[in-house]
Amino acid sequence: xxxxxxxxxxxVQAGESLTLSCAASGMxxxxxxxxxxxxxxxxxxxxAQVTADGVTNxxxxxxxRFTITREVARAAVHLQMNSLKPEDTAVYYCHAAxxxxxxxxxxxxxxxxxxx
Numbered sequence: 001x002x003x004x005x006x007x008x009x010x011x012v013q014a015g016e017s018l019t020l021s022c023a024a025s026g027m028x029x030x031x032x033x034x035x036x037x038x039x040x041x042x043x044x045x046x047x048a049q050v051t052a053d054g055v056t057n058x059x060x061x062x063x064x065r066f067t068i069t070r071e072v073a074r075a076a077v078h079l080q081m082n083s084l085k086p087e088d089t090a091v092y093y094c095h096a097a098x099x100x101x102x103x104x105x106x107x108x109x110x111x112x113x114x115x116x
Contacts (some may be wrong), residue, residue: 001027003025004108007021013114014085014116020035031099034054035093037091041110048068049095065081066079081112088114092110094107
């Protein structure tokens with residue numbers, strides 16, 4: 001089993017920055033990790049992910065503004081969000097999955113609100 005604990009959400013103004021962090025515990029070896037977000041009335045979508053091998057992938061809407069990094073030793077992943085826009089407002093969820101995809105895990109979610 002894997003537990004994910006998120007931190008770093010909050011309220012910022014458009015153009016500002018915020019960093020989200022997620023620490024994993026339990027069976028963390030070989031996990032792909034990332035962030036999803038869900039705005040009110042919308043589906044949960046991938047924001048960014050980093051594989052166990054260090055390969056990153058971003059949603060088109062955040063490319064050039066968000067950066068995902070991984071601390072292998074601490075089984076942690078961070079999402080640096082720059083030039084935030086009101087449309088980035090959502091609950092952000094940390095996600096982890098085994099490389100086969102057979103098991104997935106979710107954090108409890110952290111609210112990010114960007115005011116215009």
